[in-house]
Amino acid sequence: MRTVPVFTCSSAYEIPEECVRDICRPGRNDDAVSYWSSRIEWDSLADPDSIRAELGETGAWSADDLRDDDANRCRFLWILAWNAHDALHDEDAVIVRRMPRHGLT
Helix, strand or coil, X not given: XXXXXXXXXXXXXXXXXXXXXXXXXXXXXXXXXXXXXXXXXXXXXCCHHHHHHHHHHHCCCCXXXXXXXXXXXXXXXXXXXXXXXXXXXXCCCCCCCCCCCCCEC
């Protein structure tokens, strides 16, 4: 499965290209996010505390909101997918290809 690099303010990740295509489209994408969240090997991508910290940096959720690890994974995957989408469609984006691969289940 082909993957794409994606960057946040503090880290770099790699997610399936198909995940980006499925999530990054007009309209509701909850089903796509749920589907891909269940396929990602989260232990090799990011642990719950790292995800919570990344989401906390956005200021979009309260500490109470960030207690639900499953919801956090979905929120984080949505952000990663759109960051990757934006980078893939931005002619000025610099994409680094030398990154560790993360498995899928």
